[in-house]
Amino acid sequence: MPVSIRESKRALRERVTANRGQLSAQALAAGARELRDLALELPEMATARRVATYVSVGAEPGTGPLIEALYERGVELLLPVLLPDYDLDWGYYRGPSSLASAPKGLLEPTGPTLGAEAIAEADLLLVPALAVDRHGTRLGKGAGCYDRVLARLAGQAPAFVLLHDGEILDIPIPKEPHDVPVDRALTPSGIHHLRP
Ligand SMILES: Nc1nc2c(c(=O)[nH]1)N(C=O)[C@@H](CNc1ccc(C(=O)N[C@@H](CCC(=O)O)C(=O)O)cc1)CN2
Ligand SMILES: Nc1ncnc2c1ncn2[C@@H]1O[C@H](COP(=O)(O)OP(=O)(O)OP(=O)(O)O)[C@@H](O)[C@H]1O
Numbered sequence: 001m002p003v004s005i006r007e008s009k010r011a012l013r014e015r016v017t018a019n020r021g022q023l024s025a026q027a028l029a030a031g032a033r034e035l036r037d038l039a040l041e042l043p044e045m046a047t048a049r050r051v052a053t054y055v056s057v058g059a060e061p062g063t064g065p066l067i068e069a070l071y072e073r074g075v076e077l078l079l080p081v082l083l084p085d086y087d088l089d090w091g092y093y094r095g096p097s098s099l100a101s102a103p104k105g106l107l108e109p110t111g112p113t114l115g116a117e118a119i120a121e122a123d124l125l126l127v128p129a130l131a132v133d134r135h136g137t138r139l140g141k142g143a144g145c146y147d148r149v150l151a152r153l154a155g156q157a158p159a160f161v162l163l164h165d166g167e168i169l170d171i172p173i174p175k176e177p178h179d180v181p182v183d184r185a186l187t188p189s190g191i192h193h194l195r196p
Contacts, residue, residue, distance in 0.1 A: 005174040012139055016130040016167060020059035023164065032062025034188035035162060039066050039126065042191070044158045048123035052078040052090065055099060055107040060128060061162040061187075067093060078122055079109045086143040090118040119149050125159040127182060132161050136181035136194035137173040150180035161185040168192055 023031075039045060051070055056063040070077055077093035082104065091109035093099075102108040119125070127146050131139045138161060140146050150159060165187045175181075181196035 005176060008174050009139060009142065012173065013130055013142060016139070017059075019166070020164065023059050028059060028062055031164060031188040032056070032065050035061060035063070035186055036065040036069055038186050038188075038191065039160070040069060042124075042160070044124050048075060050076040050078060050122050051124045051126065052080075052119055052122040053126040054080055054128045056128070057105055057107060061164055063126065063162065066126075068096075071095065078114070078118060080145070080149075081108050081113050082106060082145070083116070086145050087116055087148055088119070088145050089113040089116055116148075117152065119152055120156065122153070122157050124157055125149070125153060126186075127159055127161045129161045129163060129167075129182075131167045131169050131173065132163065132182060132185050132194060133169045133171065133173040134194060135172065135175075136183050136196035137175045137179055138182055139173050144178060147178050147180050150182070151178075158184070160191075163187045165189050168194075 053063050053067060067077060071093060078090045079093050081089040081091050082102065083089055091111055091113045093109055094111065098110055099107045100110045129138045129140050153159065159182050161182050163185050168185055183194050183196050185192040185194060
């Protein structure tokens with residue numbers, strides 16, 4: 001990939017990460033509750049029996065309250081398990097004690113995993129990101145994990161990027177051939193339709 005694209009993505013990641021570092025614990029907790037309420041109200045959520053999400057860490061848009069609410073509803077929750085080649089395997093959420101610290105500061109499900117292709121069985125996908133632009137180009141952690149997941153999903157289930165307010169950028173994020181656009185984002189202030 002051209003060095004300039006890699007470099008501008010890196011600089012953008014640094015900027016967003018620094019901004020996230022300024023968010024207070026109270027703001028993060030409030031944002032997570034707002035994301036829960038919005039996600040639970042999605043029409044697509046009403047019919048979803050299996051939802052793939054991630055266990056938020058640090059200053060990421062929080063998924064804790066949503067995971068608990070969906071678990072209580074009896075929705076099956078698929079959580080990612082990072083593989084050595086940065087592809088993602090998946091495991092079920094089986095309650096708070098079923099998560100364990102994993103490499104790279106992640107929290108992952110313990111117990112058997114289902115294989116990378118299990119994502120094809122999800123009815124709805126909640127995707128982590130650092131930012132997205134108005135065209136739906138997504139900036140992730142830079143390992144291409146979710147580019148592979150979204151390619152596998154092939155639009156078969158709705159995908160929503162979870163972000164903090166201010167992380168939907170008016171300037172375009174440099175797009176590479178492997179980047180799979182997303183068409184919707186959730187921030188604490190609401191649902192945002194993007195135009196891939
Ligand atoms: N909470 C959470 N879980 C997730 C993701 C995520 O974004 N958030 N992922 C989304 O893809 C996958 C994990 N992907 C990762 C990809 C790269 C690195 C990584 O290279 N980390 C750097 C530090 C960068 C950072 O702190 O952001 C490193 O360890 O050097 C970590 C996780 C699956 N689980
Ligand atoms: N389908 C794929 N298979 C293997 N590697 C891939 C695939 N898609 C992307 N990659 C690799 O991932 C690397 C990072 O890509 P990019 O910077 O777009 O990640 P990102 O979208 O920020 O991260 P993520 O998808 O993990 O959130 C690239 O070097 C790319 O080669």
